[in-house]
Amino acid sequence: MTGKLYGIGVGPGDPELLTLKAVRLLQACDVIAVPGKRKEATISYQIALQAVSQIAEKECLELEMPMTKEKEKLEKSHNIAFEKIKEKLEQKKNIAFLTLGDPCIYSTYIYVHQKVVKAGYPAEIVSGIPSFCAVSARLNEGLVEKSQMLHIIPSTYGIEEGMKFPGTKVLMKPAKQLEGIREYLQKKQNCQVSMIENCGMAKEHVYQGIEEIPEQTGYYSLMIIKEK
Amino acid sequence: MTGKLYGIGVGPGDPELLTLKAVRLLQACDVIAVPGKRKEATISYQIALQAVSQIAEKECLELEMPMTKEKEKLEKSHNIAFEKIKEKLEQKKNIAFLTLGDPCIYSTYIYVHQKVVKAGYPAEIVSGIPSFCAVSARLNEGLVEKSQMLHIIPSTYGIEEGMKFPGTKVLMKPAKQLEGIREYLQKKQNCQVSMIENCGMAKEHVYQGIEEIPEQTGYYSLMIIKEK
Numbered sequence: 368m369t370g371k372l373y374g375i376g377v378g379p380g381d382p383e384l385l386t387l388k389a390v391r392l393l394q395a396c397d398v399i400a401v402p403g404k405r406k407e408a409t410i411s412y413q414i415a416l417q418a419v420s421q422i423a424e425k426e427c428l429e430l431e432m433p434m435t436k437e438k439e440k441l442e443k444s445h446n447i448a449f450e451k452i453k454e455k456l457e458q459k460k461n462i463a464f465l466t467l468g469d470p471c472i473y474s475t476y477i478y479v480h481q482k483v484v485k486a487g488y489p490a491e492i493v494s495g496i497p498s499f500c501a502v503s504a505r506l507n508e509g510l511v512e513k514s515q516m517l518h519i520i521p522s523t524y525g526i527e528e529g530m531k532f533p534g535t536k537v538l539m540k541p542a543k544q545l546e547g548i549r550e551y552l553q554k555k556q557n558c559q560v561s562m563i564e565n566c567g568m569a570k571e572h573v574y575q576g577i578e579e580i581p582e583q584t585g586y587y588s589l590m591i592i593k594e595k
Numbered sequence: 596m597t598g599k600l601y602g603i604g605v606g607p608g609d610p611e612l613l614t615l616k617a618v619r620l621l622q623a624c625d626v627i628a629v630p631g632k633r634k635e636a637t638i639s640y641q642i643a644l645q646a647v648s649q650i651a652e653k654e655c656l657e658l659e660m661p662m663t664k665e666k667e668k669l670e671k672s673h674n675i676a677f678e679k680i681k682e683k684l685e686q687k688k689n690i691a692f693l694t695l696g697d698p699c700i701y702s703t704y705i706y707v708h709q710k711v712v713k714a715g716y717p718a719e720i721v722s723g724i725p726s727f728c729a730v731s732a733r734l735n736e737g738l739v740e741k742s743q744m745l746h747i748i749p750s751t752y753g754i755e756e757g758m759k760f761p762g763t764k765v766l767m768k769p770a771k772q773l774e775g776i777r778e779y780l781q782k783k784q785n786c787q788v789s790m791i792e793n794c795g796m797a798k799e800h801v802y803q804g805i806e807e808i809p810e811q812t813g814y815y816s817l818m819i820i821k822e823k
Binding site for chain 2: 418472478511516
């Protein structure tokens with residue numbers, strides 16, 4: 368028997384949005400793993416720490432996960448993370464890997480998860496609140512009703528195609544594409560735009576309507592575009 | 596000062612997927628509201644009760660919310676629910692309205708929320724784990740990575756258009772359209788299909804691949820279609 372890896376979604380920012388399951392596993396695990404060079408500078412760690420203070424006393428694997436599209440760099444960082452995790456699993460230690468939002472939606476965790484599963488070690492995904500749910504709650508309105516479709520679009524990779532879909536569009540991390548998005552939306556009628564920066568965290572900012580969208584925004588931003 | 600309405604997402608089935616915030620508000624509220632004629636027969640109540648047993652002792656508003664597309668019937672049931680909630684808010688009582696999954700995604704709660712906000716009463720949405728996150732976790736794999744888009748499609752209203760979108764498709768409640776979906780998928784290459792019935796509840800069933808998809812399935816089913 369080896370240890371087990373848990374990929375734990377800590378939600379988007381508010382520590383009260385951790386689930387009971389996440390809290391129980393954080394309390395029970397032997398090792399915390401964070402996607403960052405230093406746990407203190409890792410957002411998912413900061414969120415979890417506010418909910419379960421005893422993780423500060425636990426052994427911590429600090430796994431550098433660079434935000435890059437360079438395949439080789441990515442692959443290398445995932446392999447290093449896997450090796451470090453494997454070592455702890457072989458020592459029969461249970462590991463809680465912290466991840467922002469939900470582990471199934473654009474998380475860095477999932478690549479490590481796949482390697483661990485493939486290598487035959489036990490691994491489990493623990494759902495967290497996705498950012499777009501928390502943003503919609505913060506705006507005090509629904510995302511989709513009845514026959515409306517919901518499209519989640521990772522806007523760092525281009526948004527042209529996605530903007531044409533019917534229903535509600537969520538643009539994840541629009542910071543780098545903000546100018547193009549603003550231009551596109553200014554031409555478009557019949558849509559209602561909101562953006563939130565740092566939802567549930569310090570320096571949270573809500574923008575309502577295309578007029579309010581600034582020229583620059585932070586990395587942890589999210590835009591919701593609804594049909595009127 | 597009146598009372599406040601909280602729309603509380605209890606997640607898709609596993610009571611451990613309630614958030615700390617949901618638990619705190621369920622413990623603190625004066626009145627529980629459930630979308631059903633009898634709380635014992637209401638799934639969101641059954642889930643919440645397993646996490647917070649003291650809700651059994653609280654005053655309960657049982658609000659009949661028929662699952663129908665008939666506009667008049669729907670409007671009437673929402674108005675009745677609103678009137679009952681308004682009465683309790685005027686009595687300065689805080690209400691926790693239980694809803695399956697997340698309140699922002701295809702919930703019946705949101706219609707009542709809109710009426711309560713419009714009438715000037717305080718109301719807050721408390722995020723819950725959406726069914727598609729829990730299903731993906733149960734399958735032990737991610738939903739989307741990198742530049743992939745995620746499309747949430749309410750399949751009770753026709754799925755033709757949605758099936759053509761690039762990326763991962765989630766078909767919500769496909770039971771009534773199952774024959775058409777099966778036919779469509781049998782013709783299609785390059786897709787990986789999974790379906791879960793009653794995720795995290797009793798009688799959970801996982802189907803992997805189009806061959807395993809049965810001719811009939813229950814109301815609480817969800818299908819994930821990925822590109823290979």
